[in-house]
Amino acid sequence: MAIILFDDDARNTLLPLTYTRPVADLRIGILTIAEKWAKYLSSDFSFRTEAYLQARFPLNIQDDNIFINGSVCPDEAVVEVINNLQSGEALTYQNKLVAVKLKDLYAGNFDPFGKYANETVYTGDLIVIKHPEDIFRKNDAELRKDFKLLTKGRKSAKMSSTNTIIGNDFFAEDGAQAECCSFSTINGPIYLAADTEVWEGTNIRGPFALCDHSQIKMGTKIYGATTIGPYCRIGGEVNNAVVWGYSSKGHEGYLGNAVVGEWCNIGADSNNSNLKNNYGEVKLWDYPSQSMRNTGLLFCGLIMADHAKCGINTMFNTGTVVGVSANVFGGGYPPNYIPDFSWGGADGFVEYGFDKMMETAAKAIGRRPHRKFDDAEKAILTEVYELTKSFRK
Known part of the structure; x- marks a missing residue:
């Protein structure tokens, strides 16, 4: 299962910090957001970001993929919910897409602002990074x-x-x-x-x-x-x-x-x-x-x-x-x-x-x-x- 960390509109509200990196490459705490997800999910990661950033932060789509919002910091509770998602199922939080599991056939058309037929609303608390402060x-x-x-x-x-x-x-x-x-x-x-x-x-x-x-x-x-x-x-x-x-x-x-x-x-x-x-x-x-x-x-x-x-x-x-x-x-x-x-x-x-x-x-x-x-x-x-x-x- 490939972890793909995607940018949404937080990329714009976090400027100028995100001119030179995807949102998930921001460091907060000890690790970057991407490193946190890799630790929790015991997997490598790649990025879906601006085209000019992809050479340094490449995208790697595999047969099975979890697209995860790069502005969301993981914890044990949300990781458990994401692990239980089935292919085609999505998780949202406060009208923001948090994660969706997609086969490679659909991954190429992934839309960070898209709607999915099978969506679950996360009811716990999440730390989401929206502005530089x-x-x-x-x-x-x-x-x-x-x-x-x-x-x-x-x-x-x-x-x-x-x-x-x-x-x-x-x-x-x-x-x-x-x-x-x-x-x-x-x-x-x-x-x-x-x-x-x-x-x-x-x-x-x-x-x-x-x-x-x-x-x-x-x-x-x-x-x-x-x-x-x-x-x-x-x-x-x-x-x-x-x-x-x-x-x-x-x-x-x-x-x-x-x-x-x-x-x-x-x-x-x-x-x-x-x-x-x-x-x-x-x-x-x-x-x-x-x-x-x-x-x-x-x-x-x-x-x-x-x-x-x-x-x-x-x-x-x-x-x-x-x-x-x-x-x-x-x-x-x-x-x-x-x-x-x-x-x-x-x-x-x-x-x-x-x-x-x-x-x-x-x-x-x-x-x-x-x-x-x-x-x-x-x-x-x-x-x-x-x-x-x-x-x-």
Whole structure:
């Protein structure tokens, strides 16, 4: 049985984060949504997404297929219902298609908005990701679920006696290293993946996850619910943030109630505000409506898409959205929406030269020996550059 994770209209409401990936490739908790489904269903997965993304995220249709909504995070209850579906049967939740089982004869004509003769309405509760802020807002619940999923039946590696570990929900994979640090699991679990390093003097309060080959620098302060993806280097103060992977915030500065994509770099002493001075509701730029959208949140900081970067001492206002491959620098506060492939700061922006942007992306990816700036990566950035031209005007 093949798992095929499909995009629906959440793909548009999650922009700019989904310009460069399918919805199910979003990381929330410890794992990506796709990795969660693979764990629960003990199967490989593929994606049904935008045509320009398929080279990097291929589609694999087999004789028997389960199409699953990539914006839905699994749990044991919904997995049990999906496992009991018969061919041609569908599961819906709040008028959204969650899953449908299809033979290969019908799979080629799959419609994420289609109606099926045999539909069952799911009556339980589900975590569904619709907007960028949902990722940090729902990260606490997903961290706890993933922690149980990944540690069930396993024993944590032993950590150095120089560390202070408070509480019992602490797990370290083999190769995780830490010295002279404090880990508090009173408010949530802490997970250190293989080949991670937490440097001296760091204080971490769960729930927290550090994914493989990432480093936390000396004296860092981290509050839950925070996830640091693979191959990152993080310092300063971090609170309720999700950093997907291959990104750096290596110096002092505050990052809070935030989502940071892959291949991003945050300069020294850069900060984001996560609370308005008047305690008002935070608004975020919304790509479908091309206007500011009410989030209903008091705390909402920074949304930064893949390949975006900021120079030293950058100051981000409450509820700032930074598009793909934007490069922000200079004094003052840049606007709350920085279009994709923009170059500049508070004094204004110009278009980031395409060739220069591609050269920077190649250098960033080239720093990781197991990743290549191949034709698929180039094609994705080229397409996103074209798709976002109107926003730069």
